[in-house]
Amino acid sequence: MAVPAWLWLATIAGLLVLLAVDLFIVDRKPHEVTIGEAARWVVFYVGVAILFGLGIWFFAGGTPAGEFFAGYITEYSLSVDNLFIFLIIMTTFKVPAIHQHKVLLVGIVMALVMRGIFIAVGAAVIAQFSWVFYLFGAFLIYTGYKLARTDHEEEEEEYKENAALRFVRKVFPVADQYHGSKSFVKIDGKRFVTPMFIVMVAIGTTDLLFALDSIPAIFGLTKEPFLVFTANAFALMGLRQLYFLLGGLLNKLVYLSIGLSVILGFIGVKLILEALHTNSLPFLNGGEPLHVPTIGIELSLSVIVGVLAITTVASLIKVRRDPAAVKHVGEAHHEEQAKQPGQ
Template sequence: MNVPVWIWLATVAGLIVLLAIDLVIVDRKPHEVTVGEAGRWVAFYIGCAVLFGVGILVFSGGTYAGEYFAGYITEYSLSVDNLFIFLVIMSAFKVPAIHQHKVLLIGIVMALVLRGIFIAVGAAAISQFSWIFYVFGAFLVYTAIKLSKSNIGKESEDEEYEENRVTKWARKLFPVTEDYHDGKIFTKIDAKRYATPMFIVMIAIGSADLMFAVDSIPAIFGLTKEPFLVFAANAFALMGLRQLYFLLGGLIKRLVYLSVGLGVILAFIGVKMILEALHTNTLPFINGGEHVSVPTVGIEVSLPVIIGVLIITAVASLLKTRKDGRRETATGPDAPAPAPHGTPTTMGAPAEPEANPAADEPQEAEHADRRK
């Protein structure tokens, strides 16, 4: 795929314009983002990503368009577990709700710049060393096994955030105030410049997202070797991630099988990369440096597999949480106590005791004697 420089520049400029529009419209007046507002922005960014893919289909063909969509869906799915870490960080730093969107915006812009550097390094390594696919593939399989054994939502609820080295370095570089100063990143106190907690939490968000790129970047290189498609898929996935954070909220905790689904996808891509590495093998200690005749997996298979796994994961998770919710309702502390054995009930409530005419006769006779 031959991408002219002007296409790269136009793509980057378009992404900057989208971010500027988002910044001007949403952050012009700090406020708490509503579910409806977040839903509209998520739809907008997904629409932009789809239109970009249609453009690739028209000008570059179905193969590259399929690679882009597979990469975008994979990156967007893998980035969902970032949301749990974002929740932990926001809670640890006690970020006011009206400033959370700004924190995510700047933090993700930082991550996008750093991912661009990461993608450039990865593309250069792949072009120079074909054996790097063995490393990437083995790493993805290892990550898949580790991820499938975890419980993303549960872990994030229980764990406490521990600042990484980048965040600690930022604290050493700048003195940090104890309290927030509206939405300011830096402020002056007694003519001395201080960083606010807003600055530190942005560093924490950006560096945390970069750590997730360690598995997501090799994964997308397993679907396409085109740096332009890798960058575009990452950019659109990250740009829609902020609004997804506000849209899903507690709903994301219902995806109880998410870690298993993502593990299956990573393992699939890892095996795919190892097969491709064997198919183009040049290592002398494997088959004498000759290519190994093994089947490879094309994008026409990869894309349906990724979509299918995500659909099954989502449906199974929602059915599971729905079933567990009904069980908790039926056996919870507020559940109605069962009626005593042999007691007739009406609409689930104990029936009123039946009248006993024989017991009332002596009273009626007494009243009659008094009247006489």
């Protein structure tokens, strides 16, 4: 799939317009996002992604479109798991409800820029070293195994500020309280960063850590950087509203980690099979490709959608039969956080 420079520029411009609408119109007056408002925006962003995919289908054919949709669904579903951590961060920093949308928006824009760099580097590495798919595949299988054994309550207890946050706190003085939606403020003639800025950095850098598994996963579905980037962009842009829409439902997805681990493991196997099919490592089969079956995009898309559907239904049945199974993410931090947000 040959992507001309003008299409890259037009796509990025379109994404910037969507972000501008969200930032300057939706957030013009800070407010607590209602479920109805979040639902409308989720439908809007999903609709835009579907139209984009149909456009790819019309102009480039079914295979690239299938790769885009598989990548988009995978990235979106992996991002849902991120929401548990976002909720913990919001609770830890006691972010006022009326400012949570802006925090997520700016944090995710930061993450999108950093993911763009990751994608560019990943595409360059893959173009030069096809054997990197062996590493990607093994990493995804290992990550899927770890994810299946992860308990979000344990994640909550182990959450600590990352190196980027510690660096910001070391370089800049941090105000003790929020000052509306401001990221910087002057107090007694001295400039401080506010807890609002700190939590934006926390959201952006935390999402970047999640990209360590999601970027290899989508490269397992398509090797086209344009599709990788747009799938990531649409998934991230729709993530903020999903945060408010899911609400209590998020804690009811008790089997989500298992479902995502199956998807990561499946894509990991797919990557390794493709690496074997195009093998060039001299110590393996004399540097010649191996005749192994490969997994097409149609089967990949079916498995991803099927696993997510089964995971969601099974989770809802589980919590209906056993209400105690609902995860109370964020409550421990809310009860134990005694310090001021900026400290």
